[in-house]
Amino acid sequence: MNEKLTASSNPLIKRIKTLSGARGRRDAGAFLVEGEVMIREALSCALTPRWALSEEECALTDDLRALGADVRLCTRGVLEAACDTKTPQGVCAVFSLPAAAALSGDAPxxxxxxxxxxxxxxxxxxxxxxxxxxxxxxxxxxxxxxxxxxxxxxxxxxxxxxxxxxxxxxxxxxxxxxxxxxxxxxxxxxxxxxxxxxxxxxxxxxxxxxxxxxxxxxxxxxxxxxxxxxxxxxxxxxxxxxxxxxxxxxxxxxxx
Amino acid sequence: MNEKLTASSNPLIKRIKTLSGARGRRDAGAFLVEGEVMIREALSCALTPRWALSEEECALTDDLRALGADVRLCTRGVLEAACDTKTPQGVCAVFSLPAAAALSGDAPxxxxxxxxxxxxxxxxxxxxxxxxxxxxxxxxxxxxxxxxxxxxxxxxxxxxxxxxxxxxxxxxxxxxxxxxxxxxxxxxxxxxxxxxxxxxxxxxxxxxxxxxxxxxxxxxxxxxxxxxxxxxxxxxxxxxxxxxxxxxxxxxxxxx
Known part of the structure; x- marks a missing residue:
């Protein structure tokens, strides 16, 4: 169990904010997914979580840790600073960008x-x-x-x-x-x-x-x-x- | 030609702002239409313009006046205060709400x-x-x-x-x-x-x-x-x- 992040000027938050633009995502090779439902969708598609912010420990934070993600607990304020939505759900996670598809002419x-x-x-x-x-x-x-x-x-x-x-x-x-x-x-x-x-x-x-x-x-x-x-x-x-x-x-x- | 409105606290602006909610529109029996294209659409559907704000005199302001609307010239700042869009086009107009339709079972x-x-x-x-x-x-x-x-x-x-x-x-x-x-x-x-x-x-x-x-x-x-x-x-x-x-x-x- 780690300490809750409280300062929204925390360097982690700044790293997340760089993912709000296409260039930042490309440079980091990563993107942000907000909310439990969407994070579960990403996991079900075998995307790789790198790290996550959550207001509390839960089954999802356990699952993210089991997949190697660095999970930090944080306050509501930190989550609001990190997320794109105005009233974010209690968790967000940074995933590696999937490799670009190579779409072939065989697809119907x-x-x-x-x-x-x-x-x-x-x-x-x-x-x-x-x-x-x-x-x-x-x-x-x-x-x-x-x-x-x-x-x-x-x-x-x-x-x-x-x-x-x-x-x-x-x-x-x-x-x-x-x-x-x-x-x-x-x-x-x-x-x-x-x-x-x-x-x-x-x-x-x-x-x-x-x-x-x-x-x-x-x-x-x-x-x-x-x-x-x-x-x-x-x-x-x-x-x-x-x-x-x-x-x-x-x-x-x-x-x- | 009337004088340009400049103060965004002008009572006309306040009247327009009351139209931003459903209740304000119902009470006034009116709604706001922004931009020349949409105002022309409303006119082509025989809706009745009551009054309008425009940055300049133009064919549209002439047409609105000919239909009985009270047209006032205003500054950019007034238009931005009155409109819902962040960067409004140069004109907006208040139209009477059309009478509610009575949809019959004869419509296919x-x-x-x-x-x-x-x-x-x-x-x-x-x-x-x-x-x-x-x-x-x-x-x-x-x-x-x-x-x-x-x-x-x-x-x-x-x-x-x-x-x-x-x-x-x-x-x-x-x-x-x-x-x-x-x-x-x-x-x-x-x-x-x-x-x-x-x-x-x-x-x-x-x-x-x-x-x-x-x-x-x-x-x-x-x-x-x-x-x-x-x-x-x-x-x-x-x-x-x-x-x-x-x-x-x-x-x-x-x-x-």
């Missing part, structure tokens, strides 16, 4: 996100990809960072389960295309989603979703095998990016 | 929201309802307020176009049911969405979406003609409420 269903910058949208899309049975997501360099706190909150653990790979999309998609994947792009000038050419049951698909503001970039658009558009029947001009991605993922995997 | 497609409390989710769902061609939404008393700034930002103008009615859902749905509407409820113990009984082309449908935390209430669930569940193929336990609503709205209106 991939997602490619071309500049999805809103963290809530990115997290929600990864959560839906998990639910819809997609095998992974390619992310262009302009996408929000997968390990940002807001992305994690929206993803509800799916960032731990859906492999992601940051890469230059035009090159990655061109390579997938030569290996027989069909590139389906969501585009305002696309075919009505429900009148598109039907894919064969064994087709390997890559669904491309563009940025909230600018859609899919020209370079990526040129690689499209099929462009589709969700019909707008009322007077709304467009859908939220995460909602559109959800409708498309479930429609493309719909049993016939 | 209605939405019923049973305690959707997150303003972003509510706004996003109304935006999708607009796009998918739904005729209106019944909202239980626990739902977020349609005219809250965050709801409006997520709805992108669809709050002006999709009629909404706050009401006790069990009574409203029971009445719609006796008039021949089929009540489709999203539920964790529902039938696989893609294996549900097919609706006849002329069926009038009410799609019920539950709260983020607790789903659909028991009283409403008992009125379901069909319960459906979006299949979870991966390890995610559930979908974001707005994404689930989007998938269901488009699936139920899918051409066959």
């Amino acid at each position: 269903l991939l997602l490619a996100l071309d500049g999805v910058q809103d963290p809530g949208n990115l997290g929600t899309i990864l959560r839906t990809a998990d639910a819809a049975g997609f095998c992974g997501a390619l992310l262009s360099p302009l996408c929000a960072d997968v390990y940002a706190p807001k992305v994690q909150r929206a993803a509800m653990g799916s960032t731990f389960r859906v492999p992601t790979q940051r890469c230059a999309l035009p090159e990655a998609l061109a390579s997938l295309k030569t290996r027989g994947c069909r590139i389906i792009v969501s585009a305002l000038d696309g075919l009505n989603l429900y009148a598109r050419p039907v894919c064969a049951p064994n087709d390997r698909l890559v669904l491309v979703i563009g940025s909230e503001a600018h859609g899919v970039s020209g370079e990526v658009m040129r690689l499209a095998d099929v462009k589709v558009k969700i019909p707008m029947r009322g007077r709304a001009e467009s859908l939220n990016a995460a909602v559109a991605a959800g409708i498309l993922m479930y429609e493309l995997t719909r049993p016939r | 497609l209605l939405l019923a929201l049973d305690g959707v409390q997150d303003p972003g989710n509510l706004g996003t769902i109304l935006r999708t309802a607009d796009a998918a061609g739904f005729c209106g939404a019944l909202l239980s008393p626990l739902c977020a307020d349609v005219y809250a700034p965050k709801v409006q930002r997520a709805a992108m103008g669809s709050t002006f176009r999709v009629p909404t009615q706050r009401c006790a859902l069990p009574e409203a749905l029971a009445s719609l049911k006796t008039r021949g509407c089929r009540i489709i409820v999203s539920a964790l113990d529902g039938l696989n969405l893609y294996a549900r009984p097919v609706c006849a082309p002329n069926d009038r449908l009410v799609l019920v979406i539950g709260s983020e935390a607790h789903g659909v209430s028991g009283e409403v669930m008992r009125l379901a003609d069909v319960k459906v569940k979006i299949p979870m193929r991966g390890r995610a336990e559930s979908l974001n409420a707005a994404v689930a609503a989007g998938i269901l709205m488009y699936e139920l209106t899918r051409p066959r």
Whole structure:
């Protein structure tokens, strides 16, 4: 049993705060997970805990220690200083960043996100990809960072389960295309989603979703095998990016 | 041309600030719309502007005056004090709350929201309802307020176009049911969405979406003609409420 940390200027807190930005996470090779539920999700996905802060000893702190994490008890104030949420739950833990996925063309269903910058949208899309049975997501360099706190909150653990790979999309998609994947792009000038050419049951698909503001970039658009558009029947001009991605993922995997 | 307002303690600003809460909006019978795009949307839906604050004279301020609004010029500081967004656009306007809709059983497609409390989710769902061609939404008393700034930002103008009615859902749905509407409820113990009984082309449908935390209430669930569940193929336990609503709205209106 160690002494409770009380000073929020403690160097440990400063180390945690450096993880609030993408660069700090990359430099440290680590990211912060807040709350028991999310920490349990990370452990169930075999992620490696390095250290943790907790208001009290509990089964979770025992489990974290058993996995080699340095667990410190701390006051509420320290936890509030360390966490991104305003009213954090009683525990947070720093995990090693998982190795980047290498998504191959053998996966039957991939997602490619071309500049999805809103963290809530990115997290929600990864959560839906998990639910819809997609095998992974390619992310262009302009996408929000997968390990940002807001992305994690929206993803509800799916960032731990859906492999992601940051890469230059035009090159990655061109390579997938030569290996027989069909590139389906969501585009305002696309075919009505429900009148598109039907894919064969064994087709390997890559669904491309563009940025909230600018859609899919020209370079990526040129690689499209099929462009589709969700019909707008009322007077709304467009859908939220995460909602559109959800409708498309479930429609493309719909049993016939 | 009137003098520019400069003091953010100006009584007009205080009046606008009272519109930041649901009660203030109800008492005043008015709500605030921020930014030129959204104000134009409100005008195109024939909403009545009462007064406005603008950093400068422009075509929009002329149009607002022509419709009888009291338009005052103001400094950036006044606008920041009045608006909900941190970096407001150069104009905001107070509109009269539209009369509550009376949604009838003749509408072919209605939405019923049973305690959707997150303003972003509510706004996003109304935006999708607009796009998918739904005729209106019944909202239980626990739902977020349609005219809250965050709801409006997520709805992108669809709050002006999709009629909404706050009401006790069990009574409203029971009445719609006796008039021949089929009540489709999203539920964790529902039938696989893609294996549900097919609706006849002329069926009038009410799609019920539950709260983020607790789903659909028991009283409403008992009125379901069909319960459906979006299949979870991966390890995610559930979908974001707005994404689930989007998938269901488009699936139920899918051409066959």
